[in-house]
Amino acid sequence: xxxxxxxxxxxxxxxxxxxxxxxxxxxxxxxxxxxxxxxxxxxxxxxxxxxxxxxxxxxxxxxxxxxxxxxxxxxxxxxxxxxxxxxxxxxxxxxxxxxxxxxxxxxxxxxxxxxxxxxxxxxxxxxxxxxxxxxxxxxxxxxxxxxxxxxxxxxxxxxxxxxxxxxxxxxxxxxxxxxxxxxxxxxxxxxxxxxxxxxxxxxxxxxxxxxxxxxxxxxxxxxxxxxxxxxxxxxxxxxxxxxxxxxxxxxxxxxxxxxxxxxxxxxxxxxxxxxxxxxxxxxxxxxxxxxxxxxxxxxxxxxxxxxxxxxxxxxxxxxxxxxxxxxxxxxxxxxxxxxxxxxxxx
Ligand SMILES: [Zn+2]
Numbered sequence: 193x194x195x196x197x198x199x200x201x202x203x204x205x206x207x208x209x210x211x212x213x214x215x216x217x218x219x220x221x222x223x224x225x226x227x228x229x230x231x232x233x234x235x236x237x238x239x240x241x242x243x244x245x246x247x248x249x250x251x252x253x254x255x256x257x258x259x260x261x262x263x264x265x266x267x268x269x270x271x272x273x274x275x276x277x278x279x280x281x282x283x284x285x286x287x288x289x290x291x292x293x294x295x296x297x298x299x300x301x302x303x304x305x306x307x308x309x310x311x312x313x314x315x316x317x318x319x320x321x322x323x324x325x326x327x328x329x330x331x332x333x334x335x336x337x338x339x340x341x342x343x344x345x346x347x348x349x350x351x352x353x354x355x356x357x358x359x360x361x362x363x364x365x366x367x368x369x370x371x372x373x374x375x376x377x378x379x380x381x382x383x384x385x386x387x388x389x390x391x392x393x394x395x396x397x398x399x400x401x402x403x404x405x406x407x408x409x410x411x412x413x414x415x416x417x418x419x420x421x422x423x424x425x426x427x428x429x430x431x432x433x434x435x436x437x438x439x440x441x442x443x444x445x446x447x448x449x450x451x452x453x454x455x456x457x458x459x460x461x462x463x464x465x466x467x468x469x470x471x472x473x474x475x476x477x478x479x480x481x482x483x484x485x486x487x488x489x490x491x492x493x494x495x496x497x498x499x500x501x502x503x504x505x506x507x508x509x510x511x512x513x514x515x516x517x518x519x520x521x522x523x524x525x526x527x528x529x530x531x532x533x534x535x536x537x538x
Protein backbone atom coordinates (compact mmCIF):
# COMPACT_ATOMS: atom_id res chain seq x y z
CA UNK A 193 0.00 0.00 0.00
CA UNK A 194 1.30 3.43 -0.88
CA UNK A 195 1.71 5.77 2.02
CA UNK A 196 1.34 9.49 1.75
CA UNK A 197 5.06 9.81 2.38
CA UNK A 198 5.73 7.65 -0.70
CA UNK A 199 3.51 9.91 -2.75
CA UNK A 200 5.32 12.99 -1.50
CA UNK A 201 8.70 11.46 -2.28
CA UNK A 202 7.65 10.40 -5.79
CA UNK A 203 6.33 13.89 -6.40
CA UNK A 204 9.67 15.30 -5.26
CA UNK A 205 11.53 12.97 -7.60
CA UNK A 206 9.29 13.99 -10.51
CA UNK A 207 9.82 17.65 -9.80
CA UNK A 208 13.57 17.22 -9.67
CA UNK A 209 13.90 15.18 -12.84
CA UNK A 210 15.56 16.79 -15.82
CA UNK A 211 16.72 15.30 -19.07
CA UNK A 212 20.31 15.22 -20.16
CA UNK A 213 22.21 16.78 -21.77
CA UNK A 214 22.88 19.37 -19.16
CA UNK A 215 25.79 21.60 -18.52
CA UNK A 216 27.04 21.80 -14.99
CA UNK A 217 29.12 24.55 -13.57
CA UNK A 218 32.14 22.34 -14.17
CA UNK A 219 31.42 22.40 -17.88
CA UNK A 220 29.41 19.99 -19.94
CA UNK A 221 29.13 16.56 -18.36
CA UNK A 222 28.24 13.76 -20.71
CA UNK A 223 26.85 10.72 -18.96
CA UNK A 224 27.67 7.29 -20.15
CA UNK A 225 24.81 6.35 -22.44
CA UNK A 226 24.13 3.54 -20.04
CA UNK A 227 21.11 1.40 -19.76
CA UNK A 228 19.72 0.24 -16.45
CA UNK A 229 20.71 -3.25 -15.41
CA UNK A 230 19.30 -6.15 -13.47
CA UNK A 231 20.30 -9.70 -12.64
CA UNK A 232 20.31 -12.41 -15.30
CA UNK A 233 18.62 -14.93 -13.02
CA UNK A 234 17.87 -15.94 -9.45
CA UNK A 235 20.51 -16.97 -6.98
CA UNK A 236 20.19 -18.03 -3.33
CA UNK A 237 22.62 -17.74 -0.44
CA UNK A 238 22.11 -19.37 2.95
CA UNK A 239 23.59 -18.38 6.26
CA UNK A 240 22.75 -17.07 9.68
CA UNK A 241 21.70 -13.67 10.94
CA UNK A 242 24.50 -11.96 12.83
CA UNK A 243 22.11 -10.70 15.51
CA UNK A 244 19.58 -13.55 15.71
CA UNK A 245 22.05 -16.37 15.07
CA UNK A 246 19.20 -18.07 13.17
CA UNK A 247 19.38 -19.65 9.69
CA UNK A 248 18.11 -17.49 6.84
CA UNK A 249 18.04 -17.65 3.03
CA UNK A 250 18.72 -14.68 0.78
CA UNK A 251 17.48 -14.90 -2.82
CA UNK A 252 18.44 -12.25 -5.35
CA UNK A 253 16.45 -12.00 -8.56
CA UNK A 254 15.75 -9.83 -11.61
CA UNK A 255 13.44 -6.81 -11.50
CA UNK A 256 12.01 -4.47 -14.13
CA UNK A 257 13.54 -1.12 -14.96
CA UNK A 258 12.84 1.64 -12.42
CA UNK A 259 12.12 -0.89 -9.66
CA UNK A 260 15.29 -0.14 -7.75
CA UNK A 261 15.90 -2.55 -4.88
CA UNK A 262 12.89 -4.14 -3.22
CA UNK A 263 13.15 -6.44 -0.21
CA UNK A 264 10.52 -9.18 0.06
CA UNK A 265 10.13 -10.78 3.45
CA UNK A 266 8.82 -14.30 2.93
CA UNK A 267 8.04 -17.08 5.39
CA UNK A 268 5.24 -15.16 7.08
CA UNK A 269 2.37 -17.67 6.64
CA UNK A 270 2.06 -16.82 2.97
CA UNK A 271 1.74 -13.12 3.60
CA UNK A 272 4.86 -11.79 1.94
CA UNK A 273 5.67 -8.21 2.82
CA UNK A 274 7.63 -5.83 0.62
CA UNK A 275 9.72 -2.85 1.44
CA UNK A 276 11.46 -0.64 -1.05
CA UNK A 277 15.10 0.05 -0.17
CA UNK A 278 14.92 3.80 0.25
CA UNK A 279 15.80 6.32 2.89
CA UNK A 280 12.26 6.58 4.27
CA UNK A 281 12.16 2.84 4.92
CA UNK A 282 14.93 2.93 7.53
CA UNK A 283 13.56 2.09 10.98
CA UNK A 284 16.85 1.71 12.90
CA UNK A 285 20.58 2.24 12.45
CA UNK A 286 21.96 1.08 15.81
CA UNK A 287 24.01 -2.00 14.92
CA UNK A 288 22.97 -2.38 11.29
CA UNK A 289 20.65 -0.69 8.84
CA UNK A 290 17.10 -1.95 9.39
CA UNK A 291 14.29 -1.47 6.87
CA UNK A 292 10.60 -1.65 7.58
CA UNK A 293 7.24 0.00 7.20
CA UNK A 294 4.39 1.30 9.35
CA UNK A 295 3.86 -2.18 10.71
CA UNK A 296 7.40 -2.39 12.02
CA UNK A 297 10.87 -3.57 11.03
CA UNK A 298 11.03 -6.10 8.20
CA UNK A 299 14.65 -6.84 7.46
CA UNK A 300 17.87 -6.06 9.28
CA UNK A 301 21.47 -5.78 8.06
CA UNK A 302 20.45 -4.60 4.60
CA UNK A 303 23.74 -2.80 3.94
CA UNK A 304 26.05 -5.50 2.56
CA UNK A 305 23.64 -6.81 -0.07
CA UNK A 306 22.78 -3.25 -1.10
CA UNK A 307 26.48 -2.36 -1.33
CA UNK A 308 27.11 -5.43 -3.51
CA UNK A 309 24.33 -4.53 -5.94
CA UNK A 310 25.31 -0.90 -6.13
CA UNK A 311 29.01 -1.69 -6.25
CA UNK A 312 28.60 -4.03 -9.20
CA UNK A 313 26.32 -1.61 -11.06
CA UNK A 314 23.06 -3.54 -10.67
CA UNK A 315 20.24 -0.99 -10.72
CA UNK A 316 17.20 -3.20 -10.14
CA UNK A 317 16.78 -6.34 -8.05
CA UNK A 318 14.33 -8.23 -5.87
CA UNK A 319 15.90 -9.25 -2.58
CA UNK A 320 13.99 -12.05 -0.89
CA UNK A 321 14.71 -12.90 2.73
CA UNK A 322 12.88 -15.60 4.71
CA UNK A 323 14.00 -14.36 8.12
CA UNK A 324 14.44 -11.13 10.04
CA UNK A 325 17.99 -10.47 8.81
CA UNK A 326 20.05 -10.74 5.68
CA UNK A 327 22.55 -13.56 6.36
CA UNK A 328 25.90 -12.22 7.52
CA UNK A 329 27.82 -14.89 5.53
CA UNK A 330 31.55 -14.18 6.01
CA UNK A 331 30.91 -10.63 7.26
CA UNK A 332 31.91 -9.09 3.94
CA UNK A 333 30.23 -8.61 0.56
CA UNK A 334 32.42 -11.20 -1.20
CA UNK A 335 29.92 -14.10 -1.12
CA UNK A 336 27.16 -11.80 -2.41
CA UNK A 337 29.43 -10.53 -5.17
CA UNK A 338 30.13 -14.14 -6.15
CA UNK A 339 26.38 -14.86 -6.19
CA UNK A 340 25.71 -11.82 -8.40
CA UNK A 341 28.46 -13.00 -10.74
CA UNK A 342 26.73 -16.36 -10.89
CA UNK A 343 23.38 -14.78 -11.75
CA UNK A 344 24.98 -12.42 -14.25
CA UNK A 345 24.21 -8.76 -14.89
CA UNK A 346 22.11 -7.86 -17.92
CA UNK A 347 21.11 -4.56 -19.49
CA UNK A 348 17.51 -3.38 -19.69
CA UNK A 349 16.08 -1.08 -22.34
CA UNK A 350 15.52 1.89 -20.03
CA UNK A 351 18.19 4.56 -19.67
CA UNK A 352 19.98 4.75 -16.37
CA UNK A 353 19.00 7.47 -13.92
CA UNK A 354 21.18 9.12 -11.31
CA UNK A 355 20.86 11.48 -8.39
CA UNK A 356 23.14 14.41 -9.05
CA UNK A 357 24.32 16.38 -6.02
CA UNK A 358 23.90 20.10 -6.74
CA UNK A 359 25.18 21.65 -3.54
CA UNK A 360 26.92 20.52 -0.35
CA UNK A 361 24.95 18.88 2.44
CA UNK A 362 26.66 18.36 5.78
CA UNK A 363 25.67 16.60 8.99
CA UNK A 364 27.59 16.54 12.26
CA UNK A 365 26.74 14.04 15.00
CA UNK A 366 29.01 14.39 18.02
CA UNK A 367 32.57 13.97 16.74
CA UNK A 368 31.51 12.38 13.47
CA UNK A 369 30.67 14.25 10.30
CA UNK A 370 29.39 13.38 6.87
CA UNK A 371 28.89 15.43 3.74
CA UNK A 372 27.84 15.12 0.12
CA UNK A 373 29.32 17.44 -2.49
CA UNK A 374 28.85 17.98 -6.22
CA UNK A 375 31.40 15.93 -8.12
CA UNK A 376 31.71 15.67 -11.87
CA UNK A 377 33.11 12.18 -12.16
CA UNK A 378 30.56 9.68 -10.87
CA UNK A 379 30.47 8.61 -7.21
CA UNK A 380 33.54 9.19 -5.11
CA UNK A 381 33.92 8.45 -1.40
CA UNK A 382 36.52 9.60 1.09
CA UNK A 383 36.18 7.67 4.32
CA UNK A 384 38.18 8.27 7.49
CA UNK A 385 37.97 6.37 10.74
CA UNK A 386 39.69 7.16 14.00
CA UNK A 387 39.75 4.47 16.68
CA UNK A 388 41.72 4.77 19.87
CA UNK A 389 43.20 1.35 19.33
CA UNK A 390 46.77 0.40 18.36
CA UNK A 391 45.58 -1.88 15.55
CA UNK A 392 43.34 0.69 13.92
CA UNK A 393 44.17 4.29 14.77
CA UNK A 394 43.45 6.63 11.86
CA UNK A 395 42.69 5.03 8.50
CA UNK A 396 41.65 6.78 5.32
CA UNK A 397 40.35 5.46 2.03
CA UNK A 398 39.37 7.37 -1.09
CA UNK A 399 37.85 5.66 -4.10
CA UNK A 400 35.82 6.23 -7.24
CA UNK A 401 33.10 3.61 -7.25
CA UNK A 402 33.17 1.22 -10.18
CA UNK A 403 32.69 -2.54 -10.29
CA UNK A 404 36.30 -3.69 -10.68
CA UNK A 405 37.56 -1.49 -7.84
CA UNK A 406 34.65 -2.38 -5.59
CA UNK A 407 35.28 -6.05 -6.14
CA UNK A 408 39.03 -5.74 -5.57
CA UNK A 409 39.35 -3.15 -2.82
CA UNK A 410 36.13 -3.12 -0.81
CA UNK A 411 33.94 -6.20 -1.21
CA UNK A 412 36.16 -8.54 0.83
CA UNK A 413 36.44 -6.31 3.93
CA UNK A 414 34.71 -7.86 6.93
CA UNK A 415 32.65 -6.54 9.79
CA UNK A 416 34.77 -6.01 12.87
CA UNK A 417 34.38 -5.66 16.61
CA UNK A 418 36.17 -5.50 19.90
CA UNK A 419 35.84 -8.71 21.93
CA UNK A 420 34.68 -6.68 24.95
CA UNK A 421 31.90 -5.10 22.88
CA UNK A 422 30.92 -8.46 21.41
CA UNK A 423 30.58 -9.92 24.90
CA UNK A 424 28.45 -6.95 25.94
CA UNK A 425 26.24 -7.34 22.85
CA UNK A 426 25.84 -11.03 23.53
CA UNK A 427 24.55 -10.39 27.02
CA UNK A 428 22.11 -7.81 25.61
CA UNK A 429 20.77 -10.40 23.15
CA UNK A 430 22.53 -8.98 20.07
CA UNK A 431 25.26 -10.37 17.83
CA UNK A 432 24.24 -13.93 18.75
CA UNK A 433 25.50 -15.11 15.37
CA UNK A 434 28.80 -13.22 15.52
CA UNK A 435 31.88 -15.40 15.38
CA UNK A 436 35.37 -15.57 13.91
CA UNK A 437 33.66 -16.97 10.80
CA UNK A 438 32.00 -13.64 10.06
CA UNK A 439 33.82 -10.90 11.98
CA UNK A 440 37.28 -9.57 12.56
CA UNK A 441 37.55 -9.64 16.35
CA UNK A 442 40.29 -8.00 18.34
CA UNK A 443 41.15 -7.47 21.97
CA UNK A 444 43.19 -4.59 23.38
CA UNK A 445 46.36 -5.54 21.55
CA UNK A 446 45.80 -8.08 18.78
CA UNK A 447 43.55 -9.63 16.17
CA UNK A 448 42.01 -12.83 17.57
CA UNK A 449 41.17 -14.41 14.19
CA UNK A 450 43.90 -16.91 13.36
CA UNK A 451 43.81 -15.97 9.65
CA UNK A 452 44.54 -12.31 10.39
CA UNK A 453 43.36 -9.46 8.17
CA UNK A 454 42.41 -9.55 4.48
CA UNK A 455 43.69 -6.00 3.94
CA UNK A 456 46.09 -4.14 6.23
CA UNK A 457 43.40 -1.45 6.53
CA UNK A 458 40.40 -3.79 6.42
CA UNK A 459 38.55 -1.66 8.99
CA UNK A 460 38.20 1.50 6.90
CA UNK A 461 37.44 -0.61 3.85
CA UNK A 462 34.52 -2.19 5.68
CA UNK A 463 33.26 1.26 6.66
CA UNK A 464 33.45 2.15 2.97
CA UNK A 465 31.42 -0.96 2.14
CA UNK A 466 28.78 0.03 4.67
CA UNK A 467 28.67 3.58 3.27
CA UNK A 468 28.10 2.32 -0.28
CA UNK A 469 25.26 0.14 1.01
CA UNK A 470 23.67 2.82 3.15
CA UNK A 471 23.83 5.38 0.35
CA UNK A 472 22.21 2.89 -2.02
CA UNK A 473 19.06 3.85 -0.11
CA UNK A 474 19.06 7.00 -2.24
CA UNK A 475 17.25 4.70 -4.68
CA UNK A 476 19.49 5.66 -7.62
CA UNK A 477 23.26 5.85 -8.08
CA UNK A 478 24.62 9.12 -6.72
CA UNK A 479 26.75 11.47 -8.80
CA UNK A 480 28.66 13.19 -6.05
CA UNK A 481 31.40 13.00 -3.45
CA UNK A 482 30.67 11.50 -0.04
CA UNK A 483 33.06 12.34 2.75
CA UNK A 484 32.70 10.79 6.19
CA UNK A 485 34.80 11.05 9.33
CA UNK A 486 34.20 8.58 12.19
CA UNK A 487 30.98 7.61 10.43
CA UNK A 488 28.63 4.68 10.61
CA UNK A 489 25.12 3.65 9.65
CA UNK A 490 23.53 6.42 11.69
CA UNK A 491 25.62 9.15 10.08
CA UNK A 492 25.18 7.74 6.56
CA UNK A 493 21.44 7.70 7.06
CA UNK A 494 21.39 11.22 8.52
CA UNK A 495 23.32 12.64 5.56
CA UNK A 496 21.05 10.94 3.04
CA UNK A 497 17.97 12.14 4.93
CA UNK A 498 19.33 15.69 4.96
CA UNK A 499 19.95 15.49 1.22
CA UNK A 500 16.47 14.21 0.43
CA UNK A 501 14.90 16.86 2.64
CA UNK A 502 16.45 19.64 0.56
CA UNK A 503 15.01 19.48 -2.96
CA UNK A 504 17.41 22.19 -4.11
CA UNK A 505 20.45 20.03 -3.25
CA UNK A 506 19.87 17.33 -5.85
CA UNK A 507 18.06 16.34 -8.99
CA UNK A 508 17.49 13.19 -10.99
CA UNK A 509 19.30 13.06 -14.31
CA UNK A 510 18.90 10.51 -17.05
CA UNK A 511 21.56 9.01 -19.23
CA UNK A 512 21.41 9.91 -22.89
CA UNK A 513 19.87 7.50 -25.40
CA UNK A 514 21.52 4.12 -24.91
CA UNK A 515 24.01 2.85 -27.41
CA UNK A 516 23.13 -0.34 -29.22
CA UNK A 517 24.42 -3.40 -27.38
CA UNK A 518 27.49 -4.88 -28.95
CA UNK A 519 26.06 -8.35 -29.24
CA UNK A 520 24.28 -11.11 -27.46
CA UNK A 521 27.48 -12.82 -26.35
CA UNK A 522 28.35 -9.74 -24.36
CA UNK A 523 25.11 -10.06 -22.43
CA UNK A 524 25.73 -13.70 -21.62
CA UNK A 525 29.21 -12.92 -20.37
CA UNK A 526 27.96 -10.04 -18.26
CA UNK A 527 30.24 -7.72 -20.22
CA UNK A 528 27.56 -5.12 -20.75
CA UNK A 529 27.42 -4.09 -17.13
CA UNK A 530 28.06 -0.48 -18.04
CA UNK A 531 30.52 1.88 -16.53
CA UNK A 532 29.11 3.13 -13.30
CA UNK A 533 29.21 6.85 -13.76
CA UNK A 534 29.51 9.51 -16.38
CA UNK A 535 31.52 8.68 -19.45
CA UNK A 536 34.45 11.07 -19.40
CA UNK A 537 36.15 9.55 -22.41
CA UNK A 538 34.18 11.66 -24.87
ZN1 LIG B 1 28.95 -3.75 7.62
